[in-house]
Amino acid sequence: MTTFATLGPQGSDGYQAVGQYRPGAKRLLYNRISDIITSFSSGNADFALIPVYNTREGEVKEYFRLMEKLDHGYWVDNIVLPINLSLGAQTPEITLDNVELIIGRSSVFRQCEEYIGQYMPQATLVSVSNLERAIIEFKRTAQASQVLIESEQIIKRSGLHLIDRELAPYNRTRFAVIGNDPHVQSGYDATSIITRPLPDRVGLLVDTLNEFTRRGINILDLRSENDIKTQKLQIYIEAEGHQDGTLLSEALQVIENRVIQEKNCIKILGSFPRVDMRVKKIKSFGFIGTGDMSIWFAKKLENEGYKT
Known part of the structure; x- marks a missing residue:
């Protein structure tokens, strides 16, 4: 199994x-x-x-x-x-104005920030890492002014009353x-990489991105932050294509050897089927004619995950 x-x-x-x-x-x-x-x-x-x-x-x-x-x-x-987050309590009669304490994971509080600010701004937030233990303690104390924010499944399984649901829409x-084994090419892939802490140099990030641009490689995600220990810049990039693909492989080699000029400065986290957090309302495209322009657009759209 x-x-x-x-x-x-x-x-x-x-x-x-x-x-x-x-x-x-x-x-x-x-x-x-x-x-x-x-x-x-x-x-x-x-x-x-x-x-x-x-x-x-x-x-x-x-x-x-x-x-x-x-x-x-x-x-x-x-x-x-x-992610469907709900509000649970010991008693169904609780009113949100009377809530004094909210228990949940720190990530849940960040996701429900708007709801908490609008309906329970007076409440104290208690972040927990061991949710199971926290629920046991929550039920043991039986305080009517306390509530729990979690999935509806966990709230019902814990024997709590469901007070409200869908606290954070579009979540x-x-x-x-x-x-343990790398993903093989599927034709619609993305690759995630992260750099080691990089030396200070004017234009380093721009020069890195230019290597993708000149090869027509789309950047799907880009983040940067300072390494905690050295405070040097680290770059995270998710780019279209598979790490074994010719264009992406070439770009990463040039970035490592010519742009950053440090051996093993790039760590490839992996290649995987591309995922789109946006909901695509259009699924497919049709073309009239079979000329070069139609072929070019069809290939471009297929690379974006559409049917042609």
């Missing part, structure tokens, strides 16, 4: 994502992303599944710092999961699937 390591508890977003991706797989549930990576690295799990981006809170920086240190493993696939999380 295939085993996945992900964030718990049972009914969590990670738990549901594994069920969507690989029904019937065994789940090893942890409270921290670092524990998931450790479990995968030690061979306890065949795959690790961790959140990397949320439409409301942005990127999960902890992931990229841990992946940089991962000795083996590849980012091989993605899962995009709608979706992208999960990365980390495996």
Whole structure:
């Protein structure tokens, strides 16, 4: 049986994502992303599944710092999961004006910032890492002025009353699937890379991006931050194409050898089927005629995931 390591508890977003991706797989549930990576690295799990981006809170920086240190493993696939957060309480009669304490994960508070600010601005937020333990304590104290924000599945499984649902609309999380074997080319791929801390040089980022531009490689995601220890710049790039593809492979070699000029300064996190966080309302295109212009547009649109 295939085993996945992900964030718990049972009914969590990670738990549901594994069920969507690989029904019937065994789940090893942890409270921290670092524990998931450790479990995968030690061979306890065949795959690790961790959140990397949320439409409301942005990127999960902890992931990229841990992946940089991962000795083996590849980012091989993605899962995009709608996140439905709900409000639970000990009693159904509670009013939001009387809420004094809100319990939840820190990521949940960031995703529900608007709702909390509008309906429960007076409440104190208590962030927890061990959700299961927190729910046990929450039920034991039985305070009518306390509420919990989590998935509806967890709230119902915990025996709490459902007070409100869909606290954060348009909320979706992208999960990365980390495996032991690299993903083979599918024809519609993306590759994720991260640099080591880079030397200070005027124009370094521009020169790096130019190598993608001159080869017609689209940048799907770009982030930069300073390394905690050295405070030197690190760049994260997600680009279209597979790491074994001619254009992308050539671009990465030139960036390493001629632009940055430091050996092993680029770490390829993995190649995977491209994922689009945007919902595409148009699925396919048709063309009248078979000339060079139609062929050019058809190839371009197919590379963007459309049918022609």
